[in-house]
Amino acid sequence: GQQVMQIPQYQHVQEGEDFTTYCNSSTTLSNIQWYKQRPGGHPVFLIQLVKSGEVKKQKRLTFQFGEAKKNSSLHITATQTTDVGTYFCAGPGGDNFNKFYFGSGTKLNVKP
C-alpha cells in the first residue's frame, strides 16, 4: 500500500536556526499536504502542493514538491519557539484517493 516516509523523526534546534523536514513517497502523489500539530493539540492544515516542482511560501515557511512528485520538504527559516510541534506530510492512496496516508511526523523542539 501507499507509504509516506518522513525524516528526521526528531529535531532539536536553537532559536534562530533553520529547520527542514523531508517527506518521501513510494509512489507518485497527485498532491501532498502539510499539517502542524502543537503539543497536546490536533493537526492543523498548513498547505497543499499539487504541481510538479511547486514551491510555496508562508512567511518563514517554504514548502517544495519534487519534480517527480514523490518527495516534498518543509523548511523553516530562523525558527521561533512558536514553531514547536510535530509536522506531518500527508498524501492520497494511489489506489483510492479517499484514503489518506500521513507520514510519521517530525517533532521539532526549539530552545530559546
Added chain:
Amino acid sequence: NAGVTQTPKFRVLKTGQSMTLLCAQDMNHEYMYWYRQDPGMGLRLIHYSVGEGTTAKGEVPDGYNVSRLKKQNFLLGLESAAPSQTSVYFCASSYYPGYRDTQYFGPGTRLTVL
C-alpha cells in the same frame, strides 16, 4: 461555528468493554474520517465516510465499526476493547475528498484500555 467536536475527551476502559466515540461537525462537510495516533507512527486512517449513510475501511479497520446515519455525525465503535487500541483518536472532516481539500480535525479522544 464549533467546527469538529468529539466526545468524550478521555476514557478508560477495561479489556472486553465496549464504547462509542462521537464526532460531530457543523460545516456541512460530506467527508468524515477517523484516525488513530500512536507515538512515532503518525496518524492512521481507521474508517471514513464519503457521505451520509456510507462508510468504508481505511488502513487499520480491524476491531472498529462506524456509522454515519446523519451527515453531521460519524460514530466510531469498539465492540470489545483491547490494550492495543490504547491511542488518541481524531476525527476529521472535509467538504471535498481529503486529498484535495483541507481536513479539519477535532480535539481528539484519549483512550486507555487496561
